[in-house]
Amino acid sequence: MSIERWLSSGPNWQGVSFEEAVRLAVDGMAPEFHAAPLAPEQVAATLRAASAEGLAVRPRGAGTKMGLGNRSTRYDLALETGGLTAVLEYRPDDLVAVALAGTPLAAAQALFAEYGQWLALDPPFAATTTIGGTLACNQSGPHRLRYGTARDLVLGMQVAYPDGTLARSGAKVVKNVAGYDVHKMHVGALGTLGVIVEVALRLHPLPAERRILACVPPSDNPPWLAMASVVGGLLRLPLGLGAIEALNGEAGRRLAVDGFAVPAGDLLLVVCEGHPSVVGRQADEVGRAAAAAGLWTEEIATGDGVARLTAALAEARAPGERDETVLKLSVPLGDTLPSLAELATALPGAPVIAHAGSGVVHALPKVATAEVPLLVAQLRAWARGRGGHLVVQHCAPEAKIGLDVWGPVAAPRLVRGLKAALDPTSTLNPGRFVEGL
Amino acid sequence: MGEDSGTPAGSGLSALAAELAAIVGPDRVLSDPYSLSLYSYDGGTDAAASELVVIPEDGAQLAAVMAAVGRAGVALIPRGGGTGLAGAVIPCEGGVTISFARLRRIVSVQPEHLTARVEGGVVNLQLGRAVAPLGLQFAPDPSSQAASTIGGNTAMNAGGPHTLAYGVTANHILGMKLFLADGEAVDLGGLAPDAPGYDLTSLAVGSEGTMGVAGEIQVRLIPRPEAVRTMVAMFSSVEQCAGCVGAIIQSGVIPAALEMMDNNTIRAIEAATHAGYPVEAEAVLLIELEGIIEAVETGLESVIEICNRAGAIELKVAASEAERAGLWKARKESGGAMGRLAPNYYVMDGVVPRNTLPQVLAAVERIAAEHNLKVATLLHAGDGNIHPALLFDSDQADAIDRVRAAGAEILQVCLDYGGSITGEHGIGVEKLDMVRRMFSDDDLEIMLRVRDVFDPHRRCNPGKLFPTPGRCIELHGRSLIEAHW
Numbered sequence: 001m002s003i004e005r006w007l008s009s010g011p012n013w014q015g016v017s018f019e020e021a022v023r024l025a026v027d028g029m030a031p032e033f034h035a036a037p038l039a040p041e042q043v044a045a046t047l048r049a050a051s052a053e054g055l056a057v058r059p060r061g062a063g064t065k066m067g068l069g070n071r072s073t074r075y076d077l078a079l080e081t082g083g084l085t086a087v088l089e090y091r092p093d094d095l096v097a098v099a100l101a102g103t104p105l106a107a108a109q110a111l112f113a114e115y116g117q118w119l120a121l122d123p124p125f126a127a128t129t130t131i132g133g134t135l136a137c138n139q140s141g142p143h144r145l146r147y148g149t150a151r152d153l154v155l156g157m158q159v160a161y162p163d164g165t166l167a168r169s170g171a172k173v174v175k176n177v178a179g180y181d182v183h184k185m186h187v188g189a190l191g192t193l194g195v196i197v198e199v200a201l202r203l204h205p206l207p208a209e210r211r212i213l214a215c216v217p218p219s220d221n222p223p224w225l226a227m228a229s230v231v232g233g234l235l236r237l238p239l240g241l242g243a244i245e246a247l248n249g250e251a252g253r254r255l256a257v258d259g260f261a262v263p264a265g266d267l268l269l270v271v272c273e274g275h276p277s278v279v280g281r282q283a284d285e286v287g288r289a290a291a292a293a294g295l296w297t298e299e300i301a302t303g304d305g306v307a308r309l310t311a312a313l314a315e316a317r318a319p320g321e322r323d324e325t326v327l328k329l330s331v332p333l334g335d336t337l338p339s340l341a342e343l344a345t346a347l348p349g350a351p352v353i354a355h356a357g358s359g360v361v362h363a364l365p366k367v368a369t370a371e372v373p374l375l376v377a378q379l380r381a382w383a384r385g386r387g388g389h390l391v392v393q394h395c396a397p398e399a400k401i402g403l404d405v406w407g408p409v410a411a412p413r414l415v416r417g418l419k420a421a422l423d424p425t426s427t428l429n430p431g432r433f434v435e436g437l
Numbered sequence: 438m439g440e441d442s443g444t445p446a447g448s449g450l451s452a453l454a455a456e457l458a459a460i461v462g463p464d465r466v467l468s469d470p471y472s473l474s475l476y477s478y479d480g481g482t483d484a485a486a487s488e489l490v491v492i493p494e495d496g497a498q499l500a501a502v503m504a505a506v507g508r509a510g511v512a513l514i515p516r517g518g519g520t521g522l523a524g525a526v527i528p529c530e531g532g533v534t535i536s537f538a539r540l541r542r543i544v545s546v547q548p549e550h551l552t553a554r555v556e557g558g559v560v561n562l563q564l565g566r567a568v569a570p571l572g573l574q575f576a577p578d579p580s581s582q583a584a585s586t587i588g589g590n591t592a593m594n595a596g597g598p599h600t601l602a603y604g605v606t607a608n609h610i611l612g613m614k615l616f617l618a619d620g621e622a623v624d625l626g627g628l629a630p631d632a633p634g635y636d637l638t639s640l641a642v643g644s645e646g647t648m649g650v651a652g653e654i655q656v657r658l659i660p661r662p663e664a665v666r667t668m669v670a671m672f673s674s675v676e677q678c679a680g681c682v683g684a685i686i687q688s689g690v691i692p693a694a695l696e697m698m699d700n701n702t703i704r705a706i707e708a709a710t711h712a713g714y715p716v717e718a719e720a721v722l723l724i725e726l727e728g729i730i731e732a733v734e735t736g737l738e739s740v741i742e743i744c745n746r747a748g749a750i751e752l753k754v755a756a757s758e759a760e761r762a763g764l765w766k767a768r769k770e771s772g773g774a775m776g777r778l779a780p781n782y783y784v785m786d787g788v789v790p791r792n793t794l795p796q797v798l799a800a801v802e803r804i805a806a807e808h809n810l811k812v813a814t815l816l817h818a819g820d821g822n823i824h825p826a827l828l829f830d831s832d833q834a835d836a837i838d839r840v841r842a843a844g845a846e847i848l849q850v851c852l853d854y855g856g857s858i859t860g861e862h863g864i865g866v867e868k869l870d871m872v873r874r875m876f877s878d879d880d881l882e883i884m885l886r887v888r889d890v891f892d893p894h895r896r897c898n899p900g901k902l903f904p905t906p907g908r909c910i911e912l913h914g915r916s917l918i919e920a921h922w
Contacts, residue, residue: 093683093792094821116689138631149631151639152608159883167883168876173788175605175820176857177594177643178864178875179902180884184607184639193635205689235551236572238660238728277731332628334549359630388629409634411623417890418635422883434634 012037012046013077024078026058026066027397031078038083040100040158040166040197047195048164050077051427057162058429059191061102061133064125067319068137068393069190071400073431081132084197087111089172095203096155098172101132101196112203120147120204122310124318132196138188141314142243142271145357150187153202157183159194162427172200185418192433193422207273210242210306213283214298215268215290223266224341226293230268231337231356233289239282242271244356245313246337248344251351251364254316260300260309266344268295268356271310316353317362323396325372326364327379331388333359339386343379362393372399380407406434450489453509453533457491460501465492465539476516476534480581482783483524483866487514492536496556499540499652500622506533507620512899515650517558517589520581522784523865525593525645529900535650537588543567544653550628551658552611557588557651564656573658576603579861580769588651594643596861598694598768601819602727603659605861607642612655615641615648618896627655640887645863646898648891662693662727666737667761668754670744671718675699675802678720679794681747682818685724686791690739693727695819696768699798701778701828702813709774712767713760715751722818723768771815778813779828783840787851788860791821800850801825808843822860823851849874864902872904 013035021030033055037043050057056074060066061081081102089098092115099108105119106127112118123129123139133139140149147153156170159182169182186196215230217223231244249265262269268290272282287297301309319326331339340354343363350365367375372395380390384407392405409415412435419426419437431437450468458466467473467490478484493499506513512532519526528534537558544554548571555564561582564575578597579585585595591613595606603609612626615637626638641648672678678697685695698706700719707714714721722744726736737754744752755761767774775782789797798814801823805812811828827843829836848858848871858864858871872881885903888895 091790091792093687094790095686096790138636148604148608151636152604161883165879165883167880169880169884171788171855171857171875173790173821173856173860175596175600175788175817175822175860177596177605177861178857178859178868178872179880180644180887181594181607181639181642182883182887185635185637185887187636187639188631189635205691208689232549236548236660238662240728240732274732275735277735278729281729281731328631330629330631332547332550333552334547359628383629386629387627389632391631391633406633410625410627410632411634411637414623414637414890415634418887421886421890 012042012049016078024060026075027071027400029072029075031058031075033076034078034080036080036083040084040160043079043084043195043197044160044164044166046079047160047162047427051162051425054425055427056430057427059136059195061130062104062125062128064129065133065137065139067397069429069432070403070405070436071397071431072429079195081130081195088198092117094174095205096172096174096200097203098198098200099131100198101130103131105129105131105134113206116206117203118206119201120153121150122314124314126311126314131199135187135199136189136191136196142245142310142355144355145243146240147204151184154183154187154199155202156200157186157196158198159186160197161194162423162425166197170200174202190429190433192429192437193418195428207242209276209279210271210273210302211279211283211299212301212306212309213270213272213286214263214300215270215286215295216263216298217266217295219265224337226295227266227268228337229293230289230295232334234270234286235357237285239285240274240278241282242273243310245269245353246340246356247316247353248340248351250349251316251353254351255309255312260305262300263298269313271306313353316351317393319394323369324364325367325395325399326362326393327376328391328393329361329363329379329383329388331359331361331383331386333357335359335386336361359388369396369399372396373403376403409434450511450533453505453511454489456505457502460505461491461493461498465494466490467492476536477527479519479521479524479526481522481524481865481867483527485527485529487528487534488531490534490536492539494539495542496540496652500616502535503616503622503650504620506535507618510894510896512896513618513650514898515557515588515592515646517586518560518581518584520585521589521593521863521865522786523859523863523867525863525865525898525901527866529866532896532899537586546571548573548658552628552655553658554653554655555587556653557586559587561585561587561590568658569661572661574661575656576609576659577606580772587654587656591642591651591654592644592646593863594861596817596820596822598696598817601695601817602691602693607639609657610638610642610654611657612638613641613651614653616650616652618649618892618894622652645865645902647888647902649897664730664733665725665727665761666733666754667723667725667764668737668740668752669714669764670722670724670749671715671751672720672748673718673750675720675798676795677748678722679798679818681722681744681749682794683792684743684747685740686819688739688743690736692724692736692740692819694723694725696723697721697816697818698723698771699814701811702771702815705774705777705813706767706771708777710763710767710770712763714764714767718750723764775813775826775828779811780830780832781836782813782826782828783844784824784826785844785847786859786862787823787848787856789821789823789851789854789856791818793854794818794821797823797850797854801847804843804846804850808839810839810843817860820860821856845871866901869904
């Protein structure tokens with residue numbers, strides 16, 4: 001159907017069948033309608049119509065992170081971006097690409113890889129997630145150490161707003177200071193201010209060589225202090241390491257990747273990457289820092305294995321089952337390893353895994369649904385005491401009743417003001433975001 | 438300064454002036470015409486008279502000043518080093534200029550967290566020098582870094598030659614204490630990453646002071662490189678040189694800096710500095726590689742090979758630190774050197790996709806010629822950020838008109854190739870006429886809605902960034918003369 005006909009054909013959505021309702025249900029709520037627009041203009045038209053009708057809209061890419069956020073207060077219409085699938089522009093000799101939001105991340109990466117490039121994001125659900133969903137949820141992975149997070153990689157955006165406005169910010173070039181960086185506000189906004197329909201992205205060259213080294217402490221010593229000194233030392237050198245991950249034994253067991261022998265127990269995994277001579281030097285420095293702290297070093301992945309293992313490291317933070325609790329704690333950089341140690345001690349049996357050079361720790365406690373709110377309250381108080389945050393990335397839907405998965409925000413008046421200014425009808429994801437927005 | 442202060446020139450501000458004087462002391466509130474004239478312009482070409490200038494001494498005074506200004510409900514203009522080129526700090530709608538000249542304390546440096554917290558008036562180079570002994574650096578290095586402030590860099594999202602490898606200012610700001618127009622202070626971001634809620638820090642960076650005033654800023658520090666190698670590649674045509682840029686970008690080598698200069702620029706800076714640039718080359722690349730020794734050596738090898746393949750007629754690797762420093766000093770002082778080519782010059786700032794540089798630079802030459810102007814072009818080529826300087830003589834009656842016309846055409850070319858009207862200088866007042874060529878009314882409407890959340894009465898740095906029907910500024914006496922990179 002042409003866009004014109006689609007727009008003029010009455011309601012921009014259809015009722016959902018029982019099967020679709022099951023597929024689209026979130027936190028025990030199923031929508032009455034769903035829409036699958038095929039162009040940015042259709043997204044805007046759908047939002048405008050839904051806003052006028054008072055329907056609550058939940059944007060959905062591949063549906064991998066629908067459980068992120070508080071329980072929505074209303075959910076009438078699932079707006080699926082699966083029809084917005086295309087890499088519209090790709091300039092390998094400018095390291096820039098423009099894609100529609102529903103484009104599967106993996107498909108885009110496969111295209112970029114043909115030219116020896118990639119979008120330097122290695123989030124959980126990388127095999128299935130869409131680019132738009134990854135950005136809206138501000139997902140990142142081990143390589144955030146070297147390349148930063150989505151805000152550092154997004155050059156521009158087109159966004160559809162509930163009043164039907166389609167608006168751009170940024171540009172399609174790597175450097176630009178014209179206008180407000182509205183696109184960075186939409187990163188991590190969970191589609192609560194508008195629906196991302198198109199993004200311009202900065203790409204990076206794929207490194208010529210990659211290796212993963214494991215730094216393993218002796219089993220009879222408390223390892224975290226030694227691991228912290230290794231990480232601290234490496235971060236003070238201009239090595240350009242790809243990633244430094246720290247994990248306890250339980251998290252290591254989640255790395256069920258064929259063909260890898262990940263050493264048992266607590267350890268560091270360091271991704272060395274670049275020109276072969278650079279990788280050699282990086283490996284030497286890792287080995288030296290580890291040895292000085294009493295750890296031994298072992299190479300556990302090379303070549304294609306590196307991408308599979310880093311993907312597994314990202315995936316280790318994804319919920320494995322419906323009721324699994326995934327907590328994301330962020331702390332000042334230098335407190336990452338001590339925080340990991342305290343969490344591992346406080347949560348016996350829980351996988352705990354950190355982006356050790358970035359201040360982000362994920363914990364997956366084995367906790368009964370009824371106990372989740374209390375645990376979150378305790379750990380959030382602890383994180384805030386360190387100047388940090390705790391966000392519940394996933395938990396049983398029942399556990400969300402009476403729980404704020406986000407915690408307090410800075411400048412709540414501005415946060416509420418932005419929501420009121422851009423989504424005054426509370427059409428988008430009502431109740432799902434911070435401050436009950 | 439104190440003896441210069443008197444009663445406010447502007448009406449209605451005398452009560453506020455008295456209140457501010459009680460906070461910062463009478464000699465830190467300026468209102469006499471001479472002092473105000475010093476705050477009427479920046480490094481660019483526009484000017485407007487200030488009404489009142491206040492110079493707070495510390496964070497407590499700043500908070501009290503912001504509260505008083507908020508209560509008075511007048512326009513406020515934050516001012517750092519005044520080195521901007523787009524007029525972003527000129528008080529074009531009157532009000533109070535808040536000078537950060539004395540807010541120069543480095544509040545804390547926490548090497549274990551790779552961060553520092555600074556007052557907005559800390560000078561870029563001052564911070565660099567303070568953290569260098571720790572083996573750390575603040576990466577953004579605008580050419581104005583000896584005078585420009587972290588607050589100004591943040592407000593304008595400043596760039597610099599080394600942003601190619603390290604990113605622009607936005608990539609290095611972790612948070613800030615932002616004073617809103619009503620005097621309220623909000624703490625955005627901070628040491629811990631990924632705070633829940635909207636990323637207000639990223640939104641505020643580059644907003645040209647139109648959302649609020651950053652009192653303190655939390656910056657990211659990175660390790661200093663252990664090795665640096667710098668080379669110059671000479672080409673017999675601009676086209677070959679520009680093509681080489683695309684080849685380097687696609688090769689996967691990321692130089693720390695990749696600067697390009699055309700023959701006019703080379704001759705100007707060589708005459709001024711004798712740094713060793715080849716005046717016979719039509720274009721040169723100044724290429725710097727940084728990092729660990731292995732990365733620098735292998736990167737240099739690759740770059741040399743690419744330059745040779747692209748047709749470079751000569752390559753010269755700086756043999757000593759003195760030679761390297763000379764090449765960079767000449768580059769960073771290129772603005773002043775332009776005076777040797779023509780009585781006046783106007784520096785532009787646009788961005789294009791890096792693969793289009795050969796066509797864009799040809800178009801720049803053509804447009805300049807059509808307007809009977811000479812042009813000297815310098816580029817942060819690695820970022821696609823072009824800085825053509827239009828050379829002219831303001832004694833010629835229509836010169837400024839020709840410069841303005843050519844400038845608009847050149848920026849239109851940047852847009853036609855999918856680029857931007859500014860890569861690092863900002864919109865300020867200089868480019869208000871160009872904004873609508875880049876953004877639609879809807880784009881701007883969304884941005885204004887965002888602005889009004891932060892500053893509902895549009896008192897923070899009014900008249901900047903957003904096009905408004907009437908312009909309130911005038912070209913000042915130095916118009917189009919001394920702008921530099």
